[in-house]
Amino acid sequence: MVLTDAPVTHTAPARRVHPAWKVAGVATLAIVAAGAFTTLAGLFVDPLRQEFGWRRGSIGLASAVSMVLYGLVAPFAAALMDRFGMRRIVCGALVAAATGALLSTLMTAPWMYVLTWGVLVGLGSGAVAGTFAATVTARWFVARRGLVSGVLTAAGVFGQFAFLPLLSWVVDGHGWRTGAVVPALTALAVLPLALLLLRDHPADAGVRAYGAREFTARPKATAGASARTVRTLASAARTAPFWLLAGTFAVCGASTNGVMWTHFTPAAHDHGMPATAASSLLALIGVFNVAGTVCSGWLTDRFDPRRLLALYYALRGVTLLSLPMLMSASVSAPMVAFVVLFGLLDVATVPPTLALCREFYGEDSAIVFGWVSAAHQLGAGLAAFAGGAARDAFGSYDMVWVAIGALCGAGALLALVITRPARCASDPECLQLR
Structure with a gap:
């Protein structure tokens, strides 16, 4: 026997990045690319009127x-996505949005604009939005769900506003057609990454979801995706939490997309502020959206999402009530403070809303959140129309800000009325499951 004093060493296996983070990374890029389409149409209004003589209504x-x-x-x-997989749907959506934007450069009539930008871009960008983020977090994450949903939501906001100054410069210097090509090329650049790295389920990579204790087999795909979507709506609509969540999210849409993105710039212009300065303030709101949404996701992992929603809507209401007093011909320090606070609160409502959908509706939560998001868009559309009508009737936007501020107060009360499932009241792991 040979004795030796040499130490015995054990080589620890190298720690690899969990595939869930790779999927989340690719999802982030896809959501950013899709978001770039959503704020671009506002830059096309004047160029299209000048070139084709179309009416603003058309x-x-x-x-x-x-x-x-x-x-x-x-x-x-x-x-x-449940039927055919995330990768196929996301890749198809990116192709649809890019195709619509590219075909719009060839249009000669308003109906072509409706078909290309209205239908193709609307369908493509909408498919890679909140429900995609909800699906990724639900399938790939057990721990850190709130944080990941916040990051993915922030990605959409980043895509909407980070591209806005660049696209504005492109449209002004090189024409609206070049501006339409830029997001299309961005979407097509993300497409190969989605094809190569996006995986539909942890079982496809032979791993557990991040933070899961047990391996979960991939569920069998079921036919009838459209029928399931309608059935899920019919089932959720028989529950009070669905209407409360839809109501609060409609308030969210009314107070953001509905009034801020549609009417802030003309309202500021009414007070003598140049449109370029007002648009820059909106872009700055988008910058703070990212920080606010990520922070909200982190808070959602730790606190009651109902109370977070109530706090967000209450503070948003206070900021909007103060806006008539802040409007002026120049950008003041109080206006910058409003922009910062509103930006932090703007999309912060998404992670807690997602968390509550998961708590109440489980495997159908992504579909339910999709219907709740539809309420968001409905609220946005109604507020956009009502804001314009109020401006025509009263000659000022002051009543609009006051009314929407009060509506946010109602949204805060609705959030507090939501009763969480009994299992969350007794299960200490409920926070982790969000």
Whole structure:
């Protein structure tokens, strides 16, 4: 026997990045690319009027169709992802949005704009939005769900606003057609990454979901995605939490997309502020959206999402009530403070809303969240129309900000009325399951 004093060493296996984070990374890029389409149509209004002589109503019809389809496609996209897989649906959506944007450069009539930008871009960008984020977090994550949903939601906001200054410069310097090509090329650039790295389920990679204790086999795909989407709506609509969540999210849409993105710039212009300065303030709101949404996701992992929603809507209401006093011809320090606070609160409602959908509706939560998101778009559309009508009737937007601020107060009360499932009151792991 040979004795030796040499130490015995054990080589620890190298720690690999969990595939869930790779999927989340690719999903982030896809959501950013899809988000770039959503704020671009506003930059096309004047160039299209100058080149074709179209009415604002004809141009706005394409934006309206795009907004409606963006909301309506979401729940069906979630069901289709369950039927055919995330990768196929996301790749098809990116191709549809890119095709619509590219074909719009060839249009000569308003109906072509409705078909290309309204239908194709609306369907494509809407399919890679909130329900996609909900599906990724539900399938791939058990731990850190709130944080991941916050990051993915922030990705959509980042896509909407990070591209806005660049696209504005492109449209001004190189024409609206070049501006339409930029997001199309961005979507097509993400397409190979989605094809190569996006996986539909942890079982496809032979791993457990991140933070899961047990391996879960991939569920069998079921036919009838559209029928399932409608059945899920019919089932959820018989429960009080669905209507409360839809109501609060409708308030969210009314107070963000409905009034801020549609009427803030003309309202500021009424007070003498240049449109470029007002648009820059909106872009700055988008910057703070990212920080606010990620922070909200982190908080959702730790606190009651109902109370977070109530706090967010209450603070948002206070900021909107103060806005008539802050409007002026120049950008003031109080206005910048409003922009920062509103930006932090703007999309912060998404992670807790997602968490509550998961708590109440389990495997159908992504589809239910899609229908709740449709309520968001409905609230946005109604507020956009009502805001314009109020401006025509009263000659000022002051009543609009006051009314929407009060509506946010009602949204805060609705959030507190939601009763969480009994299992969450007694299960100490309920926070983790979000």
